[in-house]
Amino acid sequence: MKRNRKYVSWFTGIYAAVVIFTLGSVVMLGFADSVFRTVVSMIALLIAETAVYAYSLFWLRTAGTAKRTPPVLLSGALIMAVYTAVVFFSTIVLDWMLALQPYWYAGEQLIVLILSAIALGAVGLYGWNAGVQEQRTADASRSLRLHLMEITEIAATARTWSNPGAEELNQLLKDLEEQFKYSDPVSDPAMYETEAVISQQISLLHDHVALLLVLQDPPADWKKETETLTESIASTLQRRNRELAALK
Secondary structure: OHHHHHHHHHHHHHHHHHHHHHHHHHHHHOOOOOHHHHHHHHHHHHHHHHHHHHHHHHHHHHHOOOOOOOHHHHHHHHHHHHHHHHHHHHHHHHHHHOOOOHHHHHHHHHHHHHHHHHHHHHHHHHHHHHHHHHHHHHHHHHHHHHHHHHHHHHHHHHOOOOOOOHHHHHHHHHHHHHHHHOOOOOOOHHHHHHHHHHHHHHHHHHHHHHHHHHOOOOOOOHHHHHHHHHHHHHHHHHHHHHHHHHHO
């Protein structure tokens, strides 16, 4: 964190120096033949410098939270480098050297800005979609582990039940736990809805077991209700495994 703050201070100082240098250079050099073209050059240079500064801060914030530099971040840096180079090239060649007609020159700088913004936006959108997909893959991959943890927690809670039927309840939960242990641990984003159904069914089982522990006299059909819940979870789990096998 302190290192990032130091870098931010450095970048801010460099940015301020570059802006002052740009303004001073344009004012001192000036171009009597076209004030309009000079203003366009000044605005284009300031926009490019500000864009580079903003992207540098964005890089610090993003790269600091990632294990490795994302490729999309490098692509964005390349676009910023090309955009800045084109702006400086246009200013030196088209304005200073060739003295291009002012409105043509302004149009060229505007086109460069628009194309660069579109390219950067496309890269950003791709990066956002890739990030969402990666997050969904990570969520799906750890979903079975979370399901197993919940089943294990329910089983541990059930072992505290002081009732003659406690052994039967524990056996039902143990059998269900074994089915999760022997299922494919790596899921797929396409299985998101099925994983969500399993989570809902496990929540119902958790509430059911918690209610049994609270009641002094559980209903006569508690075992049938418990079997129905565990069988529904097992059935969904089997369907999940079949669908997952078909995707691989």
